[in-house]
Amino acid sequence: MNSELTIAMPKGRIFEEAFQMLIDAGFQLPEEVEMSRKLMIEIPEENIRFILAKPMDVPVYVEHGVADIGIAGKDVLLEQQRIVHELLDLKISKCHIASAGLPNTEMDEIAPRIATKYPNIAMNYYKGIGEQVEIIELNGSIELAPMIGLADRIVDIVSTGRTLKENGLVEYEHIADVSSRLIANPVSYRMKNARIQEIVSRLKKIVK
Numbered sequence: 575m576n577s578e579l580t581i582a583m584p585k586g587r588i589f590e591e592a593f594q595m596l597i598d599a600g601f602q603l604p605e606e607v608e609m610s611r612k613l614m615i616e617i618p619e620e621n622i623r624f625i626l627a628k629p630m631d632v633p634v635y636v637e638h639g640v641a642d643i644g645i646a647g648k649d650v651l652l653e654q655q656r657i658v659h660e661l662l663d664l665k666i667s668k669c670h671i672a673s674a675g676l677p678n679t680e681m682d683e684i685a686p687r688i689a690t691k692y693p694n695i696a697m698n699y700y701k702g703i704g705e706q707v708e709i710i711e712l713n714g715s716i717e718l719a720p721m722i723g724l725a726d727r728i729v730d731i732v733s734t735g736r737t738l739k740e741n742g743l744v745e746y747e748h749i750a751d752v753s754s755r756l757i758a759n760p761v762s763y764r765m766k767n768a769r770i771q772e773i774v775s776r777l778k779k780i781v782k
């Protein structure tokens with residue numbers, strides 16, 4: 575019998591797509607999980623255990639080895655730079671990271687302020703284009719910042735573009751493409767290689 579494999583899955587908007595992908599890849603998973611509020615799900619038939627985490631926390635579980643593999647957004651991986659192997663682009667939950675602000679506005683010349691929940695991505699981006707900026711870290715509803723004068727620009731995820739539009743903001747710069755990735759703990763990847771490779775090859779077949 576294989577040793578148990580723990581998979582960290584993101585809760586929230588990525589969950590349903592990621593979960594469906596695992597079902598399509600042939601995993602025997604219960605349908606009602608999507609509705610449940612349980613945070614740990616044992617699948618004895620597959621000898622798999624799922625842990626359901628905040629998207630930002632998936633790489634934390636995987637880096638620490640309490641999850642062998644996980645599904646994480648490229649945004650989170652770029653932001654956190656954790657020691658995990660990125661095994662496969664699942665090409666789901668596609669979106670991009672962009673800067674945005676009020677229309678027809680320049681950034682403050684002396685002290686431009688950027689509101690974001692991605693301080694590292696934002697800092698690296700502006701450093702890369704030679705702009706010295708002050709980063710204001712927020713945890714959500716980032717689009718409020720330019721509207722109420724907290725920041726000149728935001729750096730955030732754009733998916734449909736609806737949130738920007740409804741808040742009267744426009745996109746300025748496209749910073750990075752984002753999609754969900756399969757990641758692995760480096761030790762698990764060595765110790766449970768055959769098992770992890772099997773999952774990678776099953777998922778690869780259904781990546782669109």
Ligand code: PRP
Nearest residue numbers: 714715716730731732733734735736737
């Ligand atoms: C994300 C992101 C934007 C929105 C973009 O927020 O921060 O606000 O989705 O999606 P759209 O382009 O389809 O409108 P999320 O829903 O994760 O909530 P948050 O504000 O708490 O970050």
